[in-house]
Amino acid sequence: MSETILYATDLSKNAGEVLKYAYHLSNSFDKTLTILHIYQMPHIRFMVSRPKEQMKLMAIEEQKAVVKHYCSKHLVDNFTDKRIKIKVLIEDNVLDGIVKVAKKLSPFMVLIGRKDKQTERGLLAGHIGKGLFTDLEVPVVIVPHKIKDIRSKNLIYATDFEEGDFFALKELIEMAKVADANIHVVHISTKDEQKGNEAMRAFKKRLLSETDYDRIRFFVLPCNNIKKKLKSYSKEINADLIALLTREEPGFFKQLFSRSLAEKLEVDIPIPLMSFNDAS
Numbered sequence: 001m002s003e004t005i006l007y008a009t010d011l012s013k014n015a016g017e018v019l020k021y022a023y024h025l026s027n028s029f030d031k032t033l034t035i036l037h038i039y040q041m042p043h044i045r046f047m048v049s050r051p052k053e054q055m056k057l058m059a060i061e062e063q064k065a066v067v068k069h070y071c072s073k074h075l076v077d078n079f080t081d082k083r084i085k086i087k088v089l090i091e092d093n094v095l096d097g098i099v100k101v102a103k104k105l106s107p108f109m110v111l112i113g114r115k116d117k118q119t120e121r122g123l124l125a126g127h128i129g130k131g132l133f134t135d136l137e138v139p140v141v142i143v144p145h146k147i148k149d150i151r152s153k154n155l156i157y158a159t160d161f162e163e164g165d166f167f168a169l170k171e172l173i174e175m176a177k178v179a180d181a182n183i184h185v186v187h188i189s190t191k192d193e194q195k196g197n198e199a200m201r202a203f204k205k206r207l208l209s210e211t212d213y214d215r216i217r218f219f220v221l222p223c224n225n226i227k228k229k230l231k232s233y234s235k236e237i238n239a240d241l242i243a244l245l246t247r248e249e250p251g252f253f254k255q256l257f258s259r260s261l262a263e264k265l266e267v268d269i270p271i272p273l274m275s276f277n278d279a280s
Contacts, residue, residue, distance in 0.1 A: 002138075004032040004085070006107040008098045011037060011067065014145040016074035018113040021143050021272075023075055023084070024150040028178055031108050032083040035071060038097035039063045041090050056090050063088040095131045102136050109139040109274075133246045133275045139171065141241075142273045152179040154237050158230060158244040159187050161199045166207060168245050168276035173213045183216045184237060188226045196220045231269050243274035 007022035009015055019035070026033035041059055067086050072079045091097030102110050110132060132140045157172055159165045169185070176183050185204070189196035197220050204218045223229035234242060 002031075002106050002108040004034045004105060004107050005029070005109055005111065006034045006036060006098075006102055006105055007111045008036045008038065008094075008101075009067075009070075009113065010094075011070045012113070012145075015113045017147050018111070018143045018145060019071065019074050021147055021150050022111050023078055023081075025109075025111070026083065028152075029108065029175070032085055033081075034085045034087055034101075034105060034107065035067060036087045036089065036098065036101055037063060037067050038089055038091050038094045040092055040094070059090060060088045095128045095135075098128075098132060099135045102132075102138065107138055109141055110136060111141045111143055114142055114144050133277065137277050139243075140275045140277075142275075144270050144272070146270065147272065149240065152176075152240045153181050154184065154239045155181050156184045156186055156230070156234055156237075156239045156242045158226075158242060159185055159203065160245075161187065161203050162245060162278070164245050164276070164278040165203075166210065168243070169207060170211065171276065172243050172274075173211055173216070176215065177213060181215065181240075183213075184233075184239070185216060185218045186230075186233065187220050188229050189220050189222045190224050190226065193220065193222045196222075227269075234269060234271060239271060241272045241274055242269065243276065246275045246277045 005022060005026045007019065009019060022035075023033055025031075039059060041056065064086055067088060068079075071084070071086070075084075087101065089097045089101060091100070098110070098112070112129065112132070114129075129140075129142055152175075155172065155176055157165075157169055159169075169183075172183060175181075185200075185207075187196055187200055187203075200218055200220050207216070221229050221233060230242060233239075
């Protein structure tokens with residue numbers, strides 16, 4: 001199992017709480033925290049005396065100093081933790097940069113913050129978040145900038161009864177054990193509720209036969225609007241995170257995470273979202 005959590009940050013003003021959340025997770029799981037900043041180096045339009053590679057090295061060192069200052073400001077004394085690593089990569093494309101580092105490190109999970117609505121900055125600009133969901137085989141967590149509660153006591157796993165859900169839930173269960181958290185396995189039934197109940201019974205029977213974790217509950221929630229129901233249910237149980245499986249083919253995930261709906265979720269569901277890749 002990987003020994004690091006990778007947190008990619010743009011160092012924006014409002015992302016400090018996400019950094020604290022990432023640090024809390026790394027402590028909870030006893031992992032190192034690798035803080036990654038992708039620096040898009042401006043194109044120089046005039047002659048310079050230094051070689052291009054030397055300029056890149058200088059830029060990396062300068063940006064490392066900026067990242068260290070940012071982390072020191074938000075983590076204060078915790079920044080002295082030797083398990084915190086700083087990495088700066090010069091890359092024109094933020095998504096490509098994160099994927100490149102993640103594939104090299106094979107982290108326990110990848111965290112990014114949601115797009116800052118007040119500016120053009122922020123990592124979850126639609127295609128970046130969705131790109132990470134499909135390009136990486138490790139869990140990806142999207143964290144809202146305004147997050148204040150770093151606990152993880154009530155977790156929702158939204159299922160459409162896919163084979164990959166068993167793999168994802170087993171990973172989520174191992175995470176839940178660390179926090180002694182409750183897992184609510186939910187299926188939003190938009191059509192035949194009876195079929196949903198039957199499928200949930202079979203799903204529950206198999207999952208419980210393959211795990212000894214006793215803090216899992218199962219619910220079929222009838223509603224024609226998946227996003228609306230997830231929002232209301234997460235509020236009802238005071239959920240700390242919603243997890244689900246990434247699927248490329250049409251189905252539950254694609255309906256939930258279309259480009260327009262993903263943007264709405266940034267406002268409508270103010271808790272972290274965790275995606276597991278079906279390919280893993």
